[in-house]
Amino acid sequence: GGPTAAVVAFQNPHIKVTVVDRDVTRIRRWNSRHPPIYEPGLHDIVRIARDGGRETNISGQPSDEIVSEKGETSVARREPNLFFSTDVAGHIAEADIVLVAVNTPTKERGVGAGSATDMTAFEAVTGFVAQYAREGAIIVEKSTVPCRTAQLVADTLAMHRPGVHFEILSNPEFLAAGTAVNDLLYPDRILIGSAPTPSGKRAAEALLEVYAAWVPRERILTTNVWSSELAKLVANSMLAQRISSINSISAVCEQTGADVDEVARAIGVDPRIGNKFLMAGIGFGGSCFKKDVLNLVYLADTMGLPEVGEYWRQVVKMNEYARDRFTNRVIKCLNNTLVGKKVTILGYAFKKNTSDTREAPALEMIKTLLEERPREIAVFDPCCNPFVVKNEIKALLGPQTTASVHVYGNAYDACKDSTAVVIATEFDEFRNQPVAKPAPAPVDQPAPKMLGRKPNPKTDPRPFKESTPTENDLLALHKHLVQRDGQTSEDPLDRFNVEPDCDDDCPDCIQARESKENGFATGMGSAEEYKPKERLDWVRIAETMAKPRWVFDGRGVIDSREMVKLGVRVESVGRQHRF
Structure with missing residues (x-):
């Protein structure tokens, strides 16, 4: 819920938004x-909403001039309106709208283990909200929950506060x-589910007004609460299904000599299919897809629809098969x-572009490879802190089991003396194709205006559509300016306030210093995250690898023809190689 809260506060300066957590x-x-999490652009948004913004003047037309005392456009000073607190009860009691955004993992034991949703945290928070929320407050489900969870919320509220009215929404x-x-x-789209009553519709309209500050109204959908709850599960399940589908075809391609990328391109031009989520790989990860598919499986099974449950269960099985098949391929190519x-x-x-490691295929791959007793398994990730990954x-695997696992702060040390390099995540840094340099846009050429559409960061968003720029306008200009050649400032609009100082013994500062000394930095909160990532020097890597040099491309980021020139053998998902 942190990123959502940050953006809601960022877009609604007049609304006080408080994130509460006992942690x-x-x-x-x-x-x-x-x-606590890394997402490109998040830190800049948090800074404006949490710390406020300074008054500044900017040139209102496409120009090399960024900030000027005589600027055509004035940006007003902004007060902080995003807060973070451990006073859970106090802030719930004063809120008009309470968004519940807690973890809802898959149950690990008991009835429904392995597929049902573990509602422990959600149930506990709902009970807490029921005790302290003010009468008439709107309770919003942000967590992904089983269909008909709103009834659980209603029953909990009625048990703790009989006779007190609350409205429950799914969002x-x-x-x-x-x-x-x-x-x-x-x-x-923004999806809001509510009760089909006058008070339910008023509650939905109140939440809709929050989003309408920056989202076109035609993209805000309203449904009944059950449809909203189920739609989230179905959306993630359908996306996971597409990934498993193309991964099943990649196995066929490896046996027939077809190229899965060419097959995907051929079917993706069909508008009935589309080209999204057709990149073959080693399977999906993250906290959502597997959990939500299994949630749908459990829902179908418990409602007497075993055929439906088995259909969706195969999506997860195919995902695990894709990962394990590729890992076994690595072992086989290395003479078992x-x-x-x-x-x-x-x-x-x-x-x-994330530090989220939940359900990452890499961990299971490491677990399988360790069973083959390698001398060392080296790990490098450009967005993850190596100390965090190591711990x-x-x-997860045990200190004795992982004694031969070493996590590095840079790719070159990680790859040195390796017989095989396995690409488990599709970071642009790992690609070996040269970066295409787009033609620079003329300085005086304004960006085309498309309401609610992502702007091209390489195009100057000025002149703005309105005399007073929106927060999205200012953020688009910020991103455009920090990407300019020679731009070194992290605050070209001169808008950020100074961030709060950390204590001398701040563990995060200590860890950041240690990471920097080891050659690791994410660029979090800096202009670097908006700039194109520097590609690895594969010539340098190949020179230090041990023969026979293998690269196993699990994400389709390597041009095998270029690697062959370096004397490196390549195995890729969904295609045969004869190198």
Whole structure:
């Protein structure tokens, strides 16, 4: 819920938004220079909403001039309106709208283990809200929950506060890790489910007004609450299904000589199919897809629809098959033995541009490879702190099992002396194709205006549509300016206030210093995250690898023809190689 709260506050300066959590460390990090999660652009939004913004003047036309005392456009000073606190009861009691955004993982034991949703945290928070929420408050389900959870919420509220009226809404998130901020700023749709009563519709309209501050009204959909709850599960399940479908075809391609990328391109031009989610790989990860598919499986099974449940269960089975098949392919190509060999895993997060490692395929791959007793498994991820990754692997697999796992702060040390490099995440940094340089846009050429559409950061968004620029306008200009050649300032609009100082013994500052000393930095909260990522020097990597040099491309980011020139053998998902 942190990114959602940040964007809601960012877009509604007149609304006070408070994120509450009992986790003292998490709240401390939200109130510091070290947010607990990494998403491109998130830190800049948090800074404006949490710390406020300075009054500034900007040139209102496309220009090399950024900030000027005689600027044509004045940007008013902004007060802080985003707060983070551990006073859960106090802030719930004063809220008009309470959004419940807690973890709802898959149950690990008991009835429904392995498919049902574990509602422990959600139920506990609902009970807490029931005790302290003011009469008439609107309770909003943000967590992904089973269909008909709103009835559980209603029953809990009635039990704790009989006779007190609350309205319950469903407002699921449709975000993707790595692009969560853009997904919130420029959503395809906002879904609000409510009771079909006058008071339910008024509650939905109240929440709709919050989003209408920046989302075109035609993109805000209203349904009954059950449809909204189920739509979230179905959306994620359908996306997961497409990934498993193309991964099943990749196995056929490897046996027939067809190229899965060519097949995907051929079917993707059909408008009935489309080209989204047709990139073959080693399977999906993250906290949502598997959990939500299994939630749908459990729902079908418990409602006497076993055929429906089995249909969706195959989506998860195919996902695991894709990951395990590729891992076994690595072992087979290395003569079925890893003894005495070093294997490098590039990418530990489940997808690019995020530090989220939940359900990441890389962890299960490491677990399988360790059974072959390699000399070393090296890990590098450009968005994950190596100390955090090392501790996570140790906690999940055990300290003795992972003694041969080493996490590095840079890719070159990780790949040195490796017999095989396995690409487990599709980071642009890992690609070996040259970066295409787009032609620079003329300075005086304004960007085309498309309401609610993501702007092109390479095009100057000025002149703005309105005399007073919106927060999206200012953010688009910020992104455009920090990407300019020679731009070194992280605040070209001169709008940021100074961030709060950390204590001398701040563990995050200490960890950041240690990471920097080891050659690791994410660029979080800096202009660097908006600039094109520097590609790895594969010539340098190939020179230091041990023969026979193998690259196993699990994400389709490598041009095998270029690697062959370096004397490196390549195995890729969904295609045969004869190198």
